[in-house]
Amino acid sequence: MVIVMKPDAPREVIEKIEKKMQSLGCQVHLSQGENYVLLGLVGDTRKINPSQIEANEYVDKLLKVQQSFKLANRTFHPEDTVIDVEGHTIGGDHVAVIAGPCSVESEEQLMTIARSVKQSGAAFLRGGAFKPRTSPYSFQGLQEEGLKLLQQAKAATGMPIVTEVMCQDTFDVVEQYGDILQIGAHNMQNFALLKRAGKSRKPILLKRGMSATVEELLMSAEYIMAEGNQQVILCERGIRTFETYTRNTLDLSAVLAIKALSHLPVIVDPSHACGKWEMVEPLSKAAVAVGAHGLMIEVHHQPESALSDGAQSLKPHKFQRLMDSIKKMG
């Protein structure tokens, strides 16, 4: 951390800050410039409350040197984390594919799609039972009934289940049925939910918030890890930009940033990012080319009747073509 003092900061204020920082366990190096004074802090800066320093009227600004996340930080954990769910892994050198409908709608719908994506080579089955919707008047999911159908689909296909946890109250029931618990973009900074996820023994799939930075995503992962659950998978799913042609804007450089900053695996959800089925295959190829550890793809056999996200769902034969494309790249 570097404290930049204003040009008119009196010597005694600077000395007071130096002593305060030293008392918190830091070493302080002062550099006297013509128009400012720099205080370079090294040592254990964790006890420093930046807000208290910034509240000093002679402090111009603070410059942060280190990332605030520790457990998620590659610096302190150089090796890649690989998540293993009943022999299916996410992380390392292969591309793990999670596929399935946006929402679980019925037994027939789910079983049809599950069998189809299994045959095309997906490793995990996705499907929403509790749905976070921006309108209270939209379909909110089949809830526990949906979870039971997912369990049935798992029994039939062997694919572990990825499904969303929306809140504390329904966490237990989702945890009981799901194999990987997804925290959605709207909940990336729902700190109570993150803490609850940190107490689970199931891996957590944490999606990046629509306007979140990579560092904020990693701070949210840190919340989970600080409670004891080290099995966190990150997911880039598009960010909000001024572009209106796509639903969101897929940020593939975030995959590279996450891999540089953290040891956690990172996957890509092109379906939500673009919102248009015709873009899903080329964006999936791009995600693989950039080095993502996996893909999460929405598939529906009848998009025009889907209760949610029909416009971005691939029909089964198009998902098959996507899987073929990915394999060719490998």
Place this chain on the structure above:
Amino acid sequence: MVIVMKPDAPREVIEKIEKKMQSLGCQVHLSQGENYVLLGLVGDTRKINPSQIEANEYVDKLLKVQQSFKLANRTFHPEDTVIDVEGHTIGGDHVAVIAGPCSVESEEQLMTIARSVKQSGAAFLRGGAFKPRTSPYSFQGLQEEGLKLLQQAKAATGMPIVTEVMCQDTFDVVEQYGDILQIGAHNMQNFALLKRAGKSRKPILLKRGMSATVEELLMSAEYIMAEGNQQVILCERGIRTFETYTRNTLDLSAVLAIKALSHLPVIVDPSHACGKWEMVEPLSKAAVAVGAHGLMIEVHHQPESALSDGAQSLKPHKFQRLMDSIKKMG
């Protein structure tokens, strides 16, 4: 709603969509252009699932005509809503001021600040007991102990309490002590929390998410209202932009937008918006000039020791000056 069909859409596909829309209770008017066909829908469009229409490969796009919020919509409720808490009102023609520390830290701290802001003319006391923090390693609030101190401050000053509800698990306890329950920016789309707030009898102060549009804010208010709680106060607290000089960017035109679109009262939090105490007074005056129904201001007698948000907290004499400025405008 208007459906724009692609130039090459076959007649039978168009007719099928027309019939589907009619079966859902809409009237459909077709306009045949050279390069597209428009289907104008009127009547009850609520049963339409836009995603299913967009999933049709011959549909170019949907154009939305009406806002999705109903209960919060001024069209259907032309008169201003005024919230009354034990005789203190928010809404209408006066400016309600909520003031107090970011976090409740101790009895002495809270009582000192509460007495001071009361004397300067604040109507409501703010103070956080459960704190949503981006780092798991930051101070998380005094929790129930903090709520008890707020109760004590209310007893001493007569000011109703505004305090944050962070999650379902701790909602009951916060609801017991608080008079107005605040939902923070990070939780604006925490739908489970919104539903729980909708079941409360306490007024809800709903803050705009950092990258949310005004329509999204009103949709979140709709979630609360759809559960039965019509007492919602909206709060503009700064949005994320590319500007780095301020913590966020205060969007005062949002106050005008909200007042045009909704009957709900809207207040402004300049402290979080700018993050710098020296900007709080002029931005407060601007908020009043633009027609906000209230202000929410962070005050601390010792900002350099504050456990959170010291840099944006006003000292009591500066808060007094702010209140004097506001009165002069009146």
Place this chain on the structure above:
Amino acid sequence: MVIVMKPDAPREVIEKIEKKMQSLGCQVHLSQGENYVLLGLVGDTRKINPSQIEANEYVDKLLKVQQSFKLANRTFHPEDTVIDVEGHTIGGDHVAVIAGPCSVESEEQLMTIARSVKQSGAAFLRGGAFKPRTSPYSFQGLQEEGLKLLQQAKAATGMPIVTEVMCQDTFDVVEQYGDILQIGAHNMQNFALLKRAGKSRKPILLKRGMSATVEELLMSAEYIMAEGNQQVILCERGIRTFETYTRNTLDLSAVLAIKALSHLPVIVDPSHACGKWEMVEPLSKAAVAVGAHGLMIEVHHQPESALSDGAQSLKPHKFQRLMDSIKKMG
């Protein structure tokens, strides 16, 4: 400037950088942390090319301490700049009002509006003769004929003319007729145009780019000033955000940021910011409340026939009401 070295930076690389910086005239202070090394640079850092330092694979990042603008910087020029055009001033304690139509359309249109805004108390007349339009098929302005009409309106009313310079080729002719030369938001980083403006003896009204930071705006002012023209007026005119209810989002805290960082006067254009005439008066009051040195307002006596920006133009009697409101605040 502070250079943050990576944890694994070899001693000889650090020493080489230290020597390089010293040879460029800086003093270097090294702080050895556990996970990084900080090099604090003081002295004359202008000769340092940040890109060359960042190209070193052992450099983690650079932290900038000082603003890059010098001539526009309040640190080196503490007193407010006041621009004087034939006795009408911008800067200091009063609010200078610039008003008129978006585009000059005809003699009758311009003279009607000019006389009206003059009577309501505007000090300067605005009107576009060369119009930057996003579509090549839109009205591009009356060009030199428009400038001649502006001259005629000035002769009739005594109001100095504010009009836009769009490019190098037409700069001379606009400079001949205009009293204050406006550089539009799209051209804020048209560096060739900024340099040409720097050679003019007329004051320049520089509008903030739609996604520009305050620092970038001041760097563009610096371009003008570095060529010799110190008469620069800055203008906040709304930034692009995710909000769609308004055309852009007026950033009033930018006025405070500019006044803190620079000695140059700063005015506000609420018409372009919101794009809706009904918001112009309240936003103007807010701009005055926050301390803007002036306002720029679009006025048209027949908005429904205006060739551009009809939706945001005030009718004369509404402009009169705005002027009355502002005066009451004074």
Place this chain on the structure above:
Amino acid sequence: MVIVMKPDAPREVIEKIEKKMQSLGCQVHLSQGENYVLLGLVGDTRKINPSQIEANEYVDKLLKVQQSFKLANRTFHPEDTVIDVEGHTIGGDHVAVIAGPCSVESEEQLMTIARSVKQSGAAFLRGGAFKPRTSPYSFQGLQEEGLKLLQQAKAATGMPIVTEVMCQDTFDVVEQYGDILQIGAHNMQNFALLKRAGKSRKPILLKRGMSATVEELLMSAEYIMAEGNQQVILCERGIRTFETYTRNTLDLSAVLAIKALSHLPVIVDPSHACGKWEMVEPLSKAAVAVGAHGLMIEVHHQPESALSDGAQSLKPHKFQRLMDSIKKMG
């Protein structure tokens, strides 16, 4: 175009608008809803000035149906445009690679890099002679001397030259030496420059502005094409987002959007997008995977001495590796 009237719009106002639209050559279809009236317009809507309609106080909003660009629009020109420069093409099925230094610095520098990228398989040589810099104190390029060096490099290697045109004044000289004339992101809406480019016979490489939408980029292409120059190549080079780890955020879905909306070729500049050399190769592979028609890559043999953009320049052997990776994908 669809006009949405407010609920309280009097019949005579609606009829007046209908007649006005018909007089401009449109057909109007009215749909009467409970809370609004829709006027669907088909036919030739080009003569309509949206601003005049929006200025009507009974108009709620306009909904745009068609894109405003015509010449750049794939609807009216279904086949891909391929640009041919002395036998080297951009467009179609192969990946055209443009490589070279950010700035031309010296004969030795340019010839070294030019020979190297030629040998690695680049088809075009890039190099800046006139440099748009955000600071007036930064290196502004070697100007005409730089152009002569580029000519010399072309003579030695056979690679056509891609170089930037910054302004009207220096357009002629750049046009004389360059084979493809680049318009930079800052100038995407410098309309005077676009018009001048439209009169050139050289192909124009138009970069997307930092906060521009794809539609705005295509409108700028339209400016060039409307003046007669149909040879426009578009370039995605990263947009401004809240992410700070990278310089900008590469938007690869924009490549797909452009290919869907327009017949013009589109290339990707990963170097400027990310600002970090270590990301250039994986992002290049992703750009190829998504279907870009070409790449533009910054290469420097001594990045630590580069006068600009050292941090994002690839050393020659890393550029060779990039070319090898791309070929393998092919």
